[in-house]
Amino acid sequence: MRIPALVPVLLALLLSTQGAAAEELVVIVHRDSGISTLSREQASHLFLGRVKMLPPGGRANVVEVEPLRASFYRRLLGREIAEINAYWARLQFSGRTQPPLRVSDSAAAVARVAEDPQAIAFVDAVPDDPRARVVLRLGP
């Protein structure tokens, strides 16, 4: 491989980030959760494990969609996924709290939320399931 051909590869490596760039990401909860909307601050505290209860009460069961994590945290917090992972290492290994459940795609997250009134998740499209309610939208 010639050196000029390496440049874009190195640049891609240098600035590479993980995760797909969905059009819109939405935060969803169960329709019986008692939550109609969430602020960005509330969502940040929940997804970063700082607050362990949903606003109406009851323990929050936080669900992450693995391929959307980088995009979600960049949009919600403006931070790279490597920073989020280091943050979770701090919490997890100092006994503060355990990281959220991760699922492989949005459909699995919607299924979790549809069955659990205490669940909260982010997905890449407004779900068709009537048991899921969108409480926060994060544009591209």
Added chain:
Amino acid sequence: MLTVIPRCLAAIAATALCATSAAVYAEGQPAADADVRWSVSGFGTLGAAWHAADDTQFRRSVDQRRGTRANELDFGIDSTLGLQVHGALTPQWSVLAQAVMNQGRHGEWGPHLVWGFVKYVPNDWLELRAGRLVTDIYLDGDSRHVGYAYTAVRPYADVYGRLTYDNFDGLDATVQHALGDGLLRFKLFGGRTRGSVFLNDREHPVKVGRSFGATLDWIGPELSLKLSWGNMVTTRNDIYAPLRPVLQGVAEGAHALGDHRLAAQASTLASEIANSNRIGYLGAALAWERGPLSLQLMGTDMSMTVFPGFEGWGAGATAAYRMGRWKPYVTWSRSLLDPKDRPFDLDRPIPQELPPPLAGYPVAVGHLRGLYPTITGYTRHDQTTIGAGVRYDVAENVALKLQVDRIDAKRSSTLLDDRGYVTGPRALTVFSATLDFVF
């Protein structure tokens, strides 16, 4: 070049390899149901350090028996392996145990328990823990062992490297409440101290001691603030116990000779060995993150009434800029500790003719003349470190760090000479490379 390969290196390397290729969806991930859930996780660091300063051992903390020697590629000071088991028994009750294996106080690699507690969280504003806990003084989490959690290779060795009495068996209670767009947290902790210091080729564990203190945090979207206050009180200090009868002998001899000033000085010092027993710190820290930029500032005031006593301060700063997987950073830290300046007039002339009961007095005074400056010198510390490095997140759970530190020490108890004694002045450049991982 001498290469030091600890026995557990192969184990850590193998674990790092496993961590790199670990599946994202570990079986141990918590499930969203209400059943008892157990998870096993861990962290580690494969680290190498090198410098070329003769007759100098570089340590990351004072509980390490040995450090990196000149022209020696050392895998010992930063390499670590930690294993954690967590059980969520109910939504309110959980248990956690964490064992860490690193180069310990005796140079061995046996695991030691860093965390081991039962936690009760009745609601969103209260959290109670009981068991083996860690003093909450670190900005990047309550542990100095999780390299993956830090930006730099290691916490500020100048500051945190001296605070190794950081484990305790006891209780902590945290309350939190929303304040502004952040969370305000207040923690109280207390219990029996665990920890050790290795100085002058000898370990100084806290045989019987109590730790207690409090922290106040405010965590906002970009800014986090932390105030820490802590104390460690020893109820039995054996380190200088042999010195006490010598000081008492000098006090009695000086009194008999009419030197009441020296008698009072020696008597006070003898009393301090038995009764003065507190090590305290008061710290403040700030972390600010906006997009790719992050800044950390911390400062702490330290004092010790335990004989011979010292007062001092430490400070540290880190600035970093995230560019995708890369994160270059610069660090600065300084700590200063001086023995308390108390008069001890040992140089006053001793009468030639002494009555038989005072025959041993000149011997005791001569002994102290040689020993006292040495003892007070053990606590003297004046060290500054400037560093630069880069973190590269190789994969989701693995980070490679390369770092250069320039250390200038007028006097140091973190650095040792080749015999294992506190040393100074020294100036050295330390090159470090670590592979940090979590799994």
